[in-house]
Amino acid sequence: MFKVKFADIGEGLTEGTVFKVNFKVGDKVAEGDELFTVETDKVTAEIPAPVDGIIAAMNIKEGQVIKVGEVVVEINDGKDGPKEDKPAEKTAKVEEGASVVGAVPISNDLIKPRTLEKSETQTTSKDFRSTPLARKIASSNGVDLSKISGTGPYNRILVEDVLKAQSGSTVSKTEPQTAAPLAQSSFQATPPVFTGVASEEVIRKPLTGMRKAIAKAMMNSHTNIPAVTLTKTVDISKIVEMRNDLKNSKIGDTFKVTYLPIVVKAVTTVLQQLENINVSLDGDDLLIKKFYNIGIAVDTSRGLVVPVVKAADLKTIWQISNEIRELANKAKNNSLTGNDMKGATFTVSNFGSAGVEFATPIINYPEAAILGVGTIVEQLGMNANKELVTKNMLPLSLTVDHRIIDGADGGRFLTQMAELLENPLALFIN
Structure with missing residues (x-):
């Protein structure tokens, strides 16, 4: 009898929530078959069968929270004597990495499910x-x-x-929204028919998996960080014009760039000039980080995730654009890895894709600042020749940890962001 234990699948986790069970008692399984799917704070992983045999006991059900080390499945492999699927011993040293919207310990010696590795060939x-x-x-x-x-x-x-x-129905996938489009209302509603009986139905649903992790991280940030938000509206008419020219050119289909990677490039440029923004607090020590990993908040059906564009200062706008698109697709398909979401030094949240102009984003602890990008709004204004023109205005919201970043520093950050976005050629040269 082989006893399968729930092992650390590579994120230093202590528990997970069973998302789907694929077998029942009496079913035959082959080594490598996916016994069940588990949802952790960061990712969803399929747990494979370690041996061939028949399911003798299924100790889990969908929606159940399981702890690392628990016996979850028992497989009759036809061999004498009980055997256990034992997780590898973890080393004492633990490094810290970013979770969904916060930080969790990640052990150095972990068991990774073999089914997470993608096959290169798909012929049958x-x-x-x-x-x-x-x-x-x-x-x-x-x-x-x-x-x-x-x-x-x-x-x-x-x-x-x-x-x-x-x-006969088809399965289609949607391309994730990473740009900040102009808000357009498509809301249509049919008035409900009042029957004379008011419902008092309440559905109780426990927080599990990613949503539970998000709730914990948001409370941790909001409780421990005295945050202040500064706002500024920036004229990005030149960027809009440049992007439209590119879209309408012969190479427009090849070089597709949204506004977000341009904003990210501006962020990394300003962070290099203002070293007291790309920081974090460790006890009584201020950690000034000389590398620039930008977290990108992505909205998914399971909740908010923050994959990270590593070394964004060393990449072109085109490279940043491609990487954001890849990370957003992985987030939508629930295939982000722990490495995709750790190491951020500063985060950008594009709530403009939801039609919101200004908001007060919560800092992605232990970072010290987060930039919110609103939806582009057309406004009338004067140009340099005192002529009335239509301008494309981009609202920005910068939330900072007021313990270590003063309001004046935040103001300088937004001012320099405005200078770069209003004169975007400097970003492409950079």
Whole structure:
């Protein structure tokens, strides 16, 4: 009998929430089959079967919180004597890395599930990433997995995808929004019919996984950091004009750049000039960081995640644009790794994509500042020749840790940001 324990899957975690169970007692499993999917503070991972055999006990159910070290599944492998899937011993040294919106300890010696490694070849229907149950249903109903676009973690094909394909409906994916478009209202509503009976229904839903981690990190930041927010509206008409010219050119389809990577490039440029912004507080010591990793807040159906563009100061706007797009897609597909989300020194939150102009973003602890980017608004104004023109105004909101960053420092940051965004050629030269 082989006892499978829930092991540290690579994020230094202590618990996880069972997202999906793929087998039941009596089912046959092969080594490498995905026993269940677990959702942690950062990522969702599939846990593989370590041996061939028959499920003798399934000690978990969907929605259950499990602790590292617990026996979750028992597999009858036909061999005498009980055996356990023992996690590797962890070293005493622990390093700190950024979690969903905060920091958690990450051990140096970890067990990583083999199924997280992507196959380079996909030639037959068996090679396509899919759950065992989805493969069984597809095989029974003659559904070709190679023609299905999976909606599960890491583009894995789920049972729902197979059933949709069988019924003739298609599975499509949406491109994540990373730009700050002009707000447009598409709200339509049908007035409800009042029946004379008011409902008092309440649905109780416990916080689990990522949402629980977000709640903890936000409370930690809001409780421990005396934050102050400064705002400034910047004329980015030249950037809008340059971007429109690029879109309408012959190379517009090849070089697609949104406003966000331009803002990120401006941020890294200003941070290099104002060293007291790219900092954090460690006890009574001020840590002045001479590297520039920019966290990008991404909204997903599971909650807010903050993947990181590493060494943004050494990359071009085009490189930053591609990296943001890749990270946003991974966030939407729930395939971010721990390395994707650790090491940020400063964060940018683009709430303009939701049509919001100004907000007071909460600092991504232990960082000391976060920049909020609002939606672009067209306004009438005077140009240098005192002529009335239409300007494209971008609202910025800078929240800082007032223990170590003064309001004047925040003001200088926004002023220099405005100078760069109003004269964007300097960013491309840089």
